Amino acid sequence: MTDHQFRNDRRRLLRGALMGIAAAPLATVSLRGSNALAQDMPKLSEDDPQAVALNYVHDATEKDDMREPGAICANCRLYLAERDAEWGGCTAFPGKLVNTNGWCSAWVQASG
Ligand code: SF4
Missing domain, CATH: 1.20.5 (Single alpha-helices involved in coiled-coils or other helix-helix interfaces)
Incomplete structure (x- = not known):
């Protein structure tokens, strides 16, 4: 060099x-x-057509038959808020808040 x-x-x-x-x-x-x-941002309604399409619920236990055990918004890679916040943003539902204990079929395990 x-x-x-x-x-x-x-x-x-x-x-x-x-x-x-x-x-x-x-x-x-x-x-x-x-x-x-x-x-x-407004909270996502479970009746929202996009929420219905992805089986979103505010309380993940309502979908125990569909989801992986323990899968909730708080441990989803697409969740955008603090893990202990009650409501937070989600990249699957832009402009809406999802419940930290919620779930939808787009759930992906957060890393770390
Ligand atoms: S993509 Fe993840 S954070 Fe968003 S609603 Fe579905 S499970 Fe919750």
């Missing part, structure tokens, strides 16, 4: 690190903003 290449690589690395540091506060503000917005 030439001295010139070394300086260019170092410059690129520093630029990337600075961009990451600069972006971190923006990401935090964005996440907080989405949580605040989520609180203003």
Whole structure:
């Protein structure tokens, strides 16, 4: 590696690190903003056609015969709220809140 290449690589690395540091506060503000917005969203109705299509219920025990044992919104990868929040967003139902103890047939095990 030439001295010139070394300086260019170092410059690129520093630029990337600075961009990451600069972006971190923006990401935090964005996440907080989405949580605040989520609180203003309406709760998903079990009668909503999309909810019916995915067998959504506010209380997962109502679908014990359909779901994997222990599967609820709180441990679903598509759930967007704090795990202990009573209601939260869900990527399967944009703009609506689902119950943390709910379930639908789009459930996917959350990692970690
Ligand atoms: S996709 Fe997951 S979080 Fe969303 S309603 Fe279905 S089970 Fe709940």
